[in-house]
Amino acid sequence: MNFDFALILVLATFVTGVLWLLDTLLFAGGRKSTLLAAEQAAGGELPEDVKETVTRLSWWADFSKSMFPVLAVVLVVRSFLVEPFQIPSGSMLPTLQIGDFILVNKYHYGLRLPVVNAKVVPINDPVRGDVVVFKYPNDPAVNYIKRVVGLPGDVIRYQDKIIYVNGEPQMQDLLAQLPPRAPEILLYNEKLGDVAHEIYTDIKAPNRSGEWTVPEGQYFVMGDNRDNSNDSRYWGFVPDELLVGKAFAVWMHWPTFFSVPDVTAMRAIR
Known part of the structure; x- marks a missing residue:
């Protein structure tokens, strides 16, 4: 329940x-x-x-x-104003760790009525690279967090683990192979629009290719842990009315109930 x-x-x-x-x-x-x-x-x-x-x-x-x-x-x-959330999965690694407690700006994308989530005062629209919390389209009672990749009208193509936005590849720079001697994960710095951030790709995971045209009033989102994220590649787009807010900071890391909360993990989300 x-x-x-x-x-x-x-x-x-x-x-x-x-x-x-x-x-x-x-x-x-x-x-x-x-x-x-x-x-x-x-x-x-x-x-x-x-x-x-x-x-x-x-x-x-x-x-x-x-x-x-x-x-x-x-x-x-x-x-x-602001709502706290906990990160329950690794779909946003390495940006967000399992057990991170984050703060979400509720008014960044406009003031919305509680429960019904209807926008009453529009303020900003999401931009490419924003980390957003939204209600999962297939079950609005569940909150998801992903990164905005495609804006209304964009043509998004994902091929060979590279994002193409309207035909333009989004640059990736290899930072590390993890672990170094027998790598399984590749750590990249990706520039998505004006936002530079880190992503993971799984060497052994198959390439998933596809192309999507983002409808008006909706967004295409992906996790930073590219081969381990249930996102728009699998279930489609996020309507504007399901947006909850923009994630802007980690204020604590507490992975398990019996662990010690770590407030030194505080940082901005980019």
Whole structure:
């Protein structure tokens, strides 16, 4: 079962807000009147502890009053500003490691309503080379992270493990063979548009060739671990409405629950 945290957060914020409002409109006046009547009967102002007893909120009103501001702040930050994600797989190696905790700019591609993800204020469009988080087209409850390779209208060709954008090969410079004595993985520096970044290719993996024309309003994405990535080469394009945001930083590395979180892994994502 997929856990829709955004939906639960919206519902929790709504319910606590409504309960707090109901208490303010329907019951707060009654508590104030009760206090005034008690002070008149006593002939003066009551001690503070007695006041607290007389004006004490019911448990649900007290809980809602305490939680609503916190939930509202979390909802605004998470929905419109920054959201944390954890990298669960190696499809973006070497850029992102399994267990990296990343921050995603939620407003970079426009302000979107929580849960429905509808864009209400357009800001920027993705550019080639951006690392983006999006909802997986085949299961929107699941978030994926990949690199933008093709923009609307582009013709993308992948041949001999090289990307061609509108007929132009994207430059690759070999940095290392891993391990050096019996290499299985090749480490390249690839320039995708104006973005230089590192990629892996698997020497033993077969070449997968293909050509795709990116439709309007959609994007072609690939993982940096080219031979070990489930991406647009296999399931197609990412519609703009499924974009979540732009990944911009790693703030912690924590590969397993029993390992020690490493905050020295903080770095910008490029």
